[in-house]
Amino acid sequence: MNDTPRAAPLLFTPIKLRSVVARNRIVCSPMCQYVSDDGAPGEWQLVNFGRFAMSGTGIVFGEETAVEARGRKTHHCAGLYKDSHIADYARINDFIRSLGSVPAIQLGHCGRRASAHGPLKERAALTEEDAQSGLKPWQGLAPSALPASPGGNVPRAMDMNDIKEHLAAWREATQRSIDAGYDIIEIHGAHGYLIHQFLSPVSNKRTDQYGGSLENRMRLALEIAEAVREVLPNDKPLFFRTSAVEGPGGEWGIEDTIALARALKERGVDVIDCSSGGISGDGPMPAIPRVPGYQVGYAREVKQKAGMTTMAVGLISEPRHAEAILQEGQADLIALARELMDNPNWPLQAARALGCEDPFDLVHAREAQRLRLREQHRREYAPGTEIKIPFGPTEEVPYSWSTLNTATRGRP
Numbered sequence: 001m002n003d004t005p006r007a008a009p010l011l012f013t014p015i016k017l018r019s020v021v022a023r024n025r026i027v028c029s030p031m032c033q034y035v036s037d038d039g040a041p042g043e044w045q046l047v048n049f050g051r052f053a054m055s056g057t058g059i060v061f062g063e064e065t066a067v068e069a070r071g072r073k074t075h076h077c078a079g080l081y082k083d084s085h086i087a088d089y090a091r092i093n094d095f096i097r098s099l100g101s102v103p104a105i106q107l108g109h110c111g112r113r114a115s116a117h118g119p120l121k122e123r124a125a126l127t128e129e130d131a132q133s134g135l136k137p138w139q140g141l142a143p144s145a146l147p148a149s150p151g152g153n154v155p156r157a158m159d160m161n162d163i164k165e166h167l168a169a170w171r172e173a174t175q176r177s178i179d180a181g182y183d184i185i186e187i188h189g190a191h192g193y194l195i196h197q198f199l200s201p202v203s204n205k206r207t208d209q210y211g212g213s214l215e216n217r218m219r220l221a222l223e224i225a226e227a228v229r230e231v232l233p234n235d236k237p238l239f240f241r242t243s244a245v246e247g248p249g250g251e252w253g254i255e256d257t258i259a260l261a262r263a264l265k266e267r268g269v270d271v272i273d274c275s276s277g278g279i280s281g282d283g284p285m286p287a288i289p290r291v292p293g294y295q296v297g298y299a300r301e302v303k304q305k306a307g308m309t310t311m312a313v314g315l316i317s318e319p320r321h322a323e324a325i326l327q328e329g330q331a332d333l334i335a336l337a338r339e340l341m342d343n344p345n346w347p348l349q350a351a352r353a354l355g356c357e358d359p360f361d362l363v364h365a366r367e368a369q370r371l372r373l374r375e376q377h378r379r380e381y382a383p384g385t386e387i388k389i390p391f392g393p394t395e396e397v398p399y400s401w402s403t404l405n406t407a408t409r410g411r412p
């Protein structure tokens with residue numbers, strides 16, 4: 001018999017990012033909820049994000065949270081643009097932290113994708129008709145005055161003053177995030193939102209220092225990273241979500257992402273969260289097939305070529321798949337969105353599947369104690385053991401293992 005203790009799965013090995021330690025490498029990926037009230041989260045977010053902390057997730061991101069009100073996609077998107085928001089988020093973060101998870105926020109600005117309905121109404125642009133029901137349209141900002149899709153609302157091209165104000169909004173939202181108790185900030189630089197709109201030659205047609213060359217198109221992303229880093233304490237990690245490759249017909253590819261990652265690293269970004277898509281054009285770029293782990297290769301390339309910590313995301317559902325991605329050195333963190341939605345106790349089940357010594361360590365002591373007791377019950381009698389279930393002080397009924405019957409009560 002081999003007595004060498006089995007190494008703990010990498011998925012459940014703590015990771016230290018600056019001075020923040022996550023108990024494992026499972027991350028709840030950012031998920032917009034479209035239920036905020038003037039930017040503020042409520043009961044839905046407390047329960048929705050709280051449940052992922054309850055089941056042992058290492059890092060729990062909330063939703064994309066706008067740094068300024070006009071940077072929301074819908075009237076119901078989350079924001080952190082007022083000081084009154086701080087206490088609303090702090091309440092959720094205190095709960096998440098009390099359960100052993102690291103609370104994390106994704107800050108962003110949707111740029112030209114502003115002023116729309118949510119996904120249940122196909123993200124249709126708001127019109128003057130919607131204003132009558134309280135959903136007043138507003139004009140989005142963008143690098144160039146080009147709508148996100150043909151016929152969509154035309155945004156205003158940002159001038160130098162807008163850019164200055166925008167950077168100030170990032171600084172303020174960063175300070176509010178710290179005040180609300182977040183330990184990690186992620187800059188949303190993906191999915192066709194403002195930063196991505198500047199990065200992509202499809203949406204950025206500027207002729208000033210923010211457009212044209214790759215260096216110029218990256219300028220806003222880098223200035224935002226600098227602005228956030230200026231405010232974020234040195235011991236807190238900074239993530240950046242990138243669309244490593246953009247949508248069908250897009251132009252931005254992995255080599256651009258590697259260049260961006262290197263430049264972000266120099267500005268104090270610690271982790272690149274490798275997503276994709278969001279901007280499409282007329283070029284030859286094909287659509288990405290949505291197969292399990294379809295974006296893992298992007299995380300591997302950035303990790304190897306830019307020497308950065310990376311997060312893999314996208315149709316990762318199987319614990320062994322998640323573990324293999326880490327073991328093969330393709331990424332350092334595994335983010336899940338829909339799998340956690342479908343199966344909030346995924347971390348607990350993954351710990352069992354990967355043979356962790358005590359999977360129940362992941363959940364609160366109150367639950368762990370009951371679950372350990374259940375395991376003890378399960379081990380108490382080997383299947384097939386002759387058992388009788390008492391039905392009264394003098395009546396015992398044979399138990400049937402074959403049907404897992406509770407006991408059939410026959411007259412003696």
Ligand SMILES: Cc1cc2nc3c(=O)[nH]c(=O)nc-3n(C[C@H](O)[C@H](O)[C@H](O)COP(=O)(O)O)c2cc1C
Binds near residue numbers: 064313338
């Ligand atoms: C309901 C929902 C909301 C999402 N909202 C965001 C968001 O706010 N920011 C973001 O970067 N990605 C968002 N995403 C994308 C996820 O973070 C994730 O990258 C994507 O769903 C792929 O991972 P999965 O296959 O595990 O779901 C969202 C996904 C879902 C399902």
